[in-house]
Amino acid sequence: MESHELKKVGLKATLPRVRVLELLERSEQRHMSAEDVYKALLDSGDDVGLATVYRVLTQFETAGLVIRHHFEGGLSVFELNEGKHHDHIVCVICGHIEEFTDEVIEQRQESIADKKGFNIKDHCLYIYGSCQDPETCPHYQSNR
């Protein structure tokens, strides 16, 4: 139940918040822009304002429920924070996104930060490319 998760982070379980959280948990698309969320909610019959969506997403980010990414092209997207850090590999042709983690990369980052005297708060690695799989990348052939 989503209301419990909201209470846990000190947010009242209002309808818009519950809906946004449900959406992020259940949507096929793990990475959604504020606009995406807004439209999806409208489509499913919820009468919510875009300003509320922005507010809620920002609150969720602050509360640690979601993570905000800035992909190439300036696109801001949100994804549910499920606790385990991961990086992203994005197909610039079809938009397909896969997640991964690599212990070696994580460790190298730590040692680089140490060497430079930084305390890591956060980090993100985005790999952009084309997935050559016609199944997942329907536009691959026409754009190859």
Added chain:
Amino acid sequence: MESHELKKVGLKATLPRVRVLELLERSEQRHMSAEDVYKALLDSGDDVGLATVYRVLTQFETAGLVIRHHFEGGLSVFELNEGKHHDHIVCVICGHIEEFTDEVIEQRQESIADKKGFNIKDHCLYIYGSCQDPETCPHYQSNR
């Protein structure tokens, strides 16, 4: 001479373009937003329009002269493309940015992309943290 570099990529050596390029080459701040560039040019007596700055920076990006980054917080910044790829470690307190490359990380990325069937076009790694050096991070003490 900047006009030569512009010609080389097929852009006419107009005053605004030369000025923007000069600025990016000479500024202490390697990473500048469009607004930063605009203000710096006005300050140095150039009468340029903000729209032109945006246009020129986008042209430079297309031509490969500059690289555009989207840092945490949604901030778009540009830096001169000097040919050698590097990643960034950013102090979220004072804004100080350092560049680095790590061969091991680069290789791991390649092998991850291979394993997933992606052709890497580009990639970027941003580490966010606090640089604990009071010299380079003047705000560190007050925000620690």
Added chain:
DNA sequence: CTGAAAAAGAAAAATTTTTGCATTATTGTC
């Protein structure tokens, strides 16, 4: 249930980036 406090919604505002168009500048040729 009820009331205080918080949140939603709508519209306006603030930001950032792009576009249309008249004017100005650049460049290859004479």
Added chain:
DNA sequence: GACAATAATGCAAAAATTTTTCTTTTTCAG
């Protein structure tokens, strides 16, 4: 060097995106 063709600039207006304000509505503890 000057000239005309072509491309680029600057301004203002328009988009696009995100945030804020303010009034009304909702939540939740007692």
